[in-house]
Amino acid sequence: MRLSSVIAGLSAAAVAFQGVAYAVQGPAKSLLRPPGAQGEADFSARCIKCGKCMEACPYLALSPAPGDQGIAAGTPMVDARAQACRLCEDFPCVEACPTNALRGIEGRSDVRMGTAVIDEDLCIAFQGMRCEVCYRTCPLIDQAISIDYRLREGDAIHSLFAPVIDEEQCVGCGLCVERCVVDEPDVAIRIKTDAEHPRTGA
Template sequence: MSAGKVIAGLAAVLVAAEGAFAVAANGSSKLLRPPGIQGEADFMARCIKCGKCIEACPYASLHAAGPAEGAAAGTPCIDAREQACRLCKDFPCVAACPTGALRDVAERSDPKAGYARIDEEVCIAYQGYRCEVCYRICPLIDQAITLDFQAMENDDIHTKFIPTINKDVCTGCGLCVERCAVDEPYVPIRIVTRAEQERDGGR
């Protein structure tokens, strides 16, 4: 087959899809994407919802976004709490992507699907409990998550082991979210996705 033909075929699909989803294409979704996303708009423009990345994932971490996601329905996404990305060394999902919606990752530290953010009010490490499950499970331990040792107020024998996210290094794989040992009143760690970053100006 020729590359030209593929691109032509894709273009036809995309044009058709755009027609159907004029409303939904403006990035209202904030889904967590697989490794290799280069920005939500870029991703949405290229993803043809073929499901190949979903099939390629050996950990069944990827699933097609559900009906509630409008234009993004059918695109691959990750429910980190359910099953996070394992950052496979060979990125089978990226390799399977026929359109380059997922691309340009070589090292496990390359993906930038988002970054983790901790809710200090709910995280038990901030209360002085020895937990740090997120830190120990982090595939980029001591890089994406480090421990910040802080003295406890009014307690001269204990230290808080504060997991601290390095936004620039965090890949947004979500393993910390999956494994977080707290879920009441809610899971205190979440991934700020690329879509959210873009919408909120990178914050």
């Protein structure tokens, strides 16, 4: 029997085992997955924790999920606040994946990591201060995020420069989260993963 056949058989067995484990334990807790993940159930069934995508990432944006994530521990995730995904044009993480846990990405518009959500109570732009950091840092500026210029309610003098997320265009890379200037008590923007908020056609 060829070595390649043995490896292929072991990989298939690993994928099957991961799928059973996922079904028993349930989805990981809102982990932000790399580009090319096709939903948490599919990703968890296919990922064999080989680390090749993490090695391939030129920005070190991928890290293993911590031990408290159960069966998902060791699988690749993005901590957007620490180091967001840069949406590389050639997507080396997807290219490096040997099991197709990451797949189907030809351009940035194909990525579906999640959706940015703004907490208007924490965002300083909604408090009347001008801040366009999330808007300016977005790789899909004026598509995934835009600025709504309007007068403050009950204030005829001052304007709001309010960031607005287009849920259909946002790919969830997390750059807005990494660069957000608010950090107390929490950042004013976060990524809601598709495990939390599945998107039609994702």
